[in-house]
Amino acid sequence: MWGGGPCRRTGYSCALSTPPEASGGRGLLAFDHERAPAPARPWYRTASRRRLLRRPRLPGYRGARALCATLVASATVAAFAWLWYGSPYPQSDPDRIAVRLKDQAQRAYDEAALPGRPEVELGRVETGACYYRGLRGVAHIDEGRPDVRSFDLDWQVRAVPEDVARSGLQRMRARLEREGWTFVDTGVDRPGFRFRNPAGEDGVQQVEHVDARWYRETGTYSVSVYAGCGKLPDGFDEYTWPERDWVPEAVPGAPVTPPAARSATPR
Numbered sequence: 001m002w003g004g005g006p007c008r009r010t011g012y013s014c015a016l017s018t019p020p021e022a023s024g025g026r027g028l029l030a031f032d033h034e035r036a037p038a039p040a041r042p043w044y045r046t047a048s049r050r051r052l053l054r055r056p057r058l059p060g061y062r063g064a065r066a067l068c069a070t071l072v073a074s075a076t077v078a079a080f081a082w083l084w085y086g087s088p089y090p091q092s093d094p095d096r097i098a099v100r101l102k103d104q105a106q107r108a109y110d111e112a113a114l115p116g117r118p119e120v121e122l123g124r125v126e127t128g129a130c131y132y133r134g135l136r137g138v139a140h141i142d143e144g145r146p147d148v149r150s151f152d153l154d155w156q157v158r159a160v161p162e163d164v165a166r167s168g169l170q171r172m173r174a175r176l177e178r179e180g181w182t183f184v185d186t187g188v189d190r191p192g193f194r195f196r197n198p199a200g201e202d203g204v205q206q207v208e209h210v211d212a213r214w215y216r217e218t219g220t221y222s223v224s225v226y227a228g229c230g231k232l233p234d235g236f237d238e239y240t241w242p243e244r245d246w247v248p249e250a251v252p253g254a255p256v257t258p259p260a261a262r263s264a265t266p267r
Contacts, residue, residue, distance in 0.1 A: 086133025089148050092230025098125050098243040100207045101153040104225040108212060109155070109248045111175065112168035112221060120155040123246045127151055127238050130229035149238075150229045153246060156222040165214035165221050166191055172212055181210070190215055 102125075109120070128151070129144035173193055177183070181195040192213030197206060211224040238244070 089130065089133075089229050089231045092149070092151075092232050094151070094232070094236055094241065095243050097151050097207070097227050097230070098153075101125055101151060101225045101227060102246050104207060104210055105153050105155055105223060105246060106249060107175070108172055108210070108223045108225075111171040112157075112160075112164075112223075113171070114157055114160060114164065114168070114221070117248065117250075118157050120157055120248060123153075123155045123248075125151055125153045125241075125244050125246065148229050148231050151227040152224060154222070154224045155246075155248075156220050159219045160214065160221040161219065162191075162214070162216065165219075168221065169193070169212055169214065176210065184209070 105123075127149040130148040130150055131142075131144055169191055173195075176195045180198060182198050184194040184196050186193045190213055192211070194209060194211045196209055199206070206227060207225060208228045209224075209226040211226070213222045214220070215222065
């Protein structure tokens with residue numbers, strides 16, 4: 001048993017492999033590592049780190065997480081939609097915008113003070129193309145939207161003398177400046193100007209530009225009033241629209257020629 005002999009295996013027990021005399025009265029234990037089970041580890045060493053560091057959850061914790069996830073998903077969808085569709089066009093009220101266009105056209109006609117108040121050419125509210133916004137426009141290059149249109153009213157009179165044209169342009173420009181319109185540019189090779197309307201209502205289509213020119217070659221006095229793009233109401237038809245046409249009104253307060261006198265003698 002002693003004297004350097006092999007360790008005697010006694011099942012799950014252990015035996016002294018060195019005599020007490022050689023070890024100072026202490027026998028050295030030889031364990032059977034192959035068959036003896038390992039001692040149990042303390043609970044704080046066997047528990048997972050997540051379990052040890054886990055914090056107590058407050059009431060409604062899962063509901064708050066679900067709400068946050070919903071908000072993040074909604075914000076992501078909204079951001080993607082904005083990038084794809086772009087900013088929306090304002091709603092259009094064709095009848096209302098036609099009244100505004102005609103008002104500006106009439107005031108410009110009165111300020112021109114053309115001799116004899118001749119009839120105008122054109123004089124009709126027309127619509128123009130408006131295009132897709134956002135990344136969607138890449139898939140519809142140069143393709144107008146059928147449900148979004150701009151509006152403009154143009155009129156012109158030929159053979160207007162230069163002095164008459166310049167006087168009319170000066171009166172019109174002075175009035176626009178008094179009303180707070182912003183000057184944009186002037187004619188390079190012809191008398192005229194363009195003004196932009198700085199006022200506006202959010203989500204409402206407005207008259208944006210007023211443009212007036214006089215062409216020396218033909219003596220043409222031309223005025224254009226423009227309203228930006230707006231989303232049309234359902235069922236709008238430009239060609240059957242009763243507010244489409246415009247004719248200059250008579251001068252306010254102008255004398256009206258009475259009809260010819262008729263004889264009171266009975267026949």
